[in-house]
Amino acid sequence: MELTIAHLYPDAMSLYGEYANITVLRRKLEALGVEAAVREITFEDAADLSGADFIYMGAGTERRQKAVLNAAASLGARLKAAVEDGAVLLFTGNAMETLGASVTDAAGKVWPGYGLAEFTTVETDRRDPGDVVAASLLWDTPAVGFMNKCSATHGITSPMFSELPLGFGNETEHGPEGYVSGNVFATHLTGPVLVKNPHILDFFVRRLFAVKGWVCPEALPELPHQRAAYEVTLRELRARI
Amino acid sequence: MRLFLAAVVCRLLRFIGRLVGKGSSLPGKYALKICPDVLGRVKLPPCVIAVTGSNGKTSTVEMIAAILRADGKTVVYNEEGSNQIEGVTTLILCNSTLGGKMTADVLLLESDERYARRSFRWFHPTHFVITNLYRDQLTRNGSPEWVYNAILPALHPDTTLVLNADDPLVSCFARGRGRVKWFGLDECAVSTKEHHGVYHDGARCPACCGRMEYSCYHYEHIGHYRCADCGHHRHDADFSVTALDLESGTLTIDKETEISLAFKSIYNVYNILAAWSVCSLAGADKAVMARVINNYVLKNGRMVCFTIGSHHGTLLTSKHENSVAYNTNLGYIAQRAEPCEVLIIVDAISRKYFTGETSWLWDIDFNQLNRAHVKKVILCGKYVNDLAMRFDCTEIPGEKIVCCDTVPQAVQLLEGDGDAALYVVTCFSDRDKLLNLAKREG
Numbered sequence A: 001m002e003l004t005i006a007h008l009y010p011d012a013m014s015l016y017g018e019y020a021n022i023t024v025l026r027r028k029l030e031a032l033g034v035e036a037a038v039r040e041i042t043f044e045d046a047a048d049l050s051g052a053d054f055i056y057m058g059a060g061t062e063r064r065q066k067a068v069l070n071a072a073a074s075l076g077a078r079l080k081a082a083v084e085d086g087a088v089l090l091f092t093g094n095a096m097e098t099l100g101a102s103v104t105d106a107a108g109k110v111w112p113g114y115g116l117a118e119f120t121t122v123e124t125d126r127r128d129p130g131d132v133v134a135a136s137l138l139w140d141t142p143a144v145g146f147m148n149k150c151s152a153t154h155g156i157t158s159p160m161f162s163e164l165p166l167g168f169g170n171e172t173e174h175g176p177e178g179y180v181s182g183n184v185f186a187t188h189l190t191g192p193v194l195v196k197n198p199h200i201l202d203f204f205v206r207r208l209f210a211v212k213g214w215v216c217p218e219a220l221p222e223l224p225h226q227r228a229a230y231e232v233t234l235r236e237l238r239a240r241i
Numbered sequence B: 001m002r003l004f005l006a007a008v009v010c011r012l013l014r015f016i017g018r019l020v021g022k023g024s025s026l027p028g029k030y031a032l033k034i035c036p037d038v039l040g041r042v043k044l045p046p047c048v049i050a051v052t053g054s055n056g057k058t059s060t061v062e063m064i065a066a067i068l069r070a071d072g073k074t075v076v077y078n079e080e081g082s083n084q085i086e087g088v089t090t091l092i093l094c095n096s097t098l099g100g101k102m103t104a105d106v107l108l109l110e111s112d113e114r115y116a117r118r119s120f121r122w123f124h125p126t127h128f129v130i131t132n133l134y135r136d137q138l139t140r141n142g143s144p145e146w147v148y149n150a151i152l153p154a155l156h157p158d159t160t161l162v163l164n165a166d167d168p169l170v171s172c173f174a175r176g177r178g179r180v181k182w183f184g185l186d187e188c189a190v191s192t193k194e195h196h197g198v199y200h201d202g203a204r205c206p207a208c209c210g211r212m213e214y215s216c217y218h219y220e221h222i223g224h225y226r227c228a229d230c231g232h233h234r235h236d237a238d239f240s241v242t243a244l245d246l247e248s249g250t251l252t253i254d255k256e257t258e259i260s261l262a263f264k265s266i267y268n269v270y271n272i273l274a275a276w277s278v279c280s281l282a283g284a285d286k287a288v289m290a291r292v293i294n295n296y297v298l299k300n301g302r303m304v305c306f307t308i309g310s311h312h313g314t315l316l317t318s319k320h321e322n323s324v325a326y327n328t329n330l331g332y333i334a335q336r337a338e339p340c341e342v343l344i345i346v347d348a349i350s351r352k353y354f355t356g357e358t359s360w361l362w363d364i365d366f367n368q369l370n371r372a373h374v375k376k377v378i379l380c381g382k383y384v385n386d387l388a389m390r391f392d393c394t395e396i397p398g399e400k401i402v403c404c405d406t407v408p409q410a411v412q413l414l415e416g417d418g419d420a421a422l423y424v425v426t427c428f429s430d431r432d433k434l435l436n437l438a439k440r441e442g
């Protein structure tokens, strides 16, 4: 069994530790007998998403995000086509914002997004980095992580997380966060989200198996230490709520 | 009158504060309440030097003070590290006449990267040294670019910037400015053609996001770079380390002054060069500078050594949330020859605030410990599972790795497992948990 992961702009959109999302996804797939090839796409490439089963973009600085929006105006159409072909897409951190209709920067300039969704984002000159506990109807257990944003995203009716017991949602504190539509998933959680959350990693593995038409085992193999690490972090963060 | 009152109150509170062992920011806070523009009213010395950057501020400031004092100048500086506006106000008022005139020759300030703008609203330094900007405490700082944006408005057009030419982001501060002096390291024995590390913040141009080309790297993304798209490039340095041998611990400044290093690290080289550059600009005598800086031992620089069981241990204090600081210490261990064990503790991520953020572990190049002489790696602390998962993704054989939930458990393990040299890598927030259980040496 083989599949292809497209990692978009890893040299630009890498705020901290985003590459590890790909590392653990590959490990998990390997444990299930799936060989995952990774195609790293940079600005100099033609953004070939053909045959990609999983498309990932991580967080970057505000300037890098604008460079992505600027350099890859045609990426929107390619992303749409890939999703129509059955690709699963995950954008984390401020990569999430690029999927919407537009991003308005702190100076008021409006940058068109890739248009996979209707939502719009407005940057502010305030940044409140902080720990996050996020509840979702997609999973029984809450997600843990960190957010490093200086923006608000408006117009999302299908969030990934229904509420944030700890943290700032799309528009409000504790409010709904992220975006889901079909196989398109986006959250402002930053860094190695799939490392910190074994259940989200499992979710994407199952989704990829479904997309490929493979039979997924009832119980997935665990990556050593991952669940224990998650439980410690959840306990620590819950003590802050 | 308000200036006078502010000065009196500030001094009085400082006096009382010293008696009861309180910090130095409170007096300044009250002085600012009495006279909000007090910093704009005091008469400052002719030379005001500020130093900021991610790493090396404290060391650089300490060396600048030592040099300038040896050169016969009176220097006032924030030795207690209170580097926000309140602390700066306390420092200035407590070293002024009640009429508000500073009597020292030089005011030297270690400035917090994020709050420089507040401090320098009412006055501006004559010289502003910026050492480096990299991933550091992202849970507070956001990103190096965010820190850059915070420092930028604090830079007055009349201030002479003293910049690290080898840092592509720091060098952006010079764009559109006249008064800039550069310091940098020539290509030398430590330089490499390839980038080392798990992430590369120099891969993309900080100005235009174009592809960067490096003719050499000194460490991380520090080196000689040029953007293939917009031409943003390393500038020729006004002050250069022209030769460097870290093994013997010698460097040469501007082809003529040879300096011996008490600490053989590339970071120490940059701190020395930064201090040298700004002291030169402040008119210090070269012979005096060379004498002071030669074999200079930093106040906090002495290595902490201890014994656990039969292990002779060395503490390599790192900073959590700072992969560059970790990489330095791991590189030091990698270069040892004798067999050793390594203990890594991540228990409390910060001593100043709470966070459960562990993403930074993925930015550290732990693979540096994949050496034959590193016999065992003990991971420990509340975040031991995060560490263990990170180590599973290195090439270090799993049988070398041992996990302990707590520091006492790790100590117990060490007490019974031989006498190999031990290196402990951890942060200020966690070091005492170990030192309290060890026997201190010397």
Ligand SMILES: [Zn+2]
Pocket: B205, B206, B207, B208, B209, B210, B227, B228, B229, B230, B231, B232
């Ligand atoms: Zn450029």
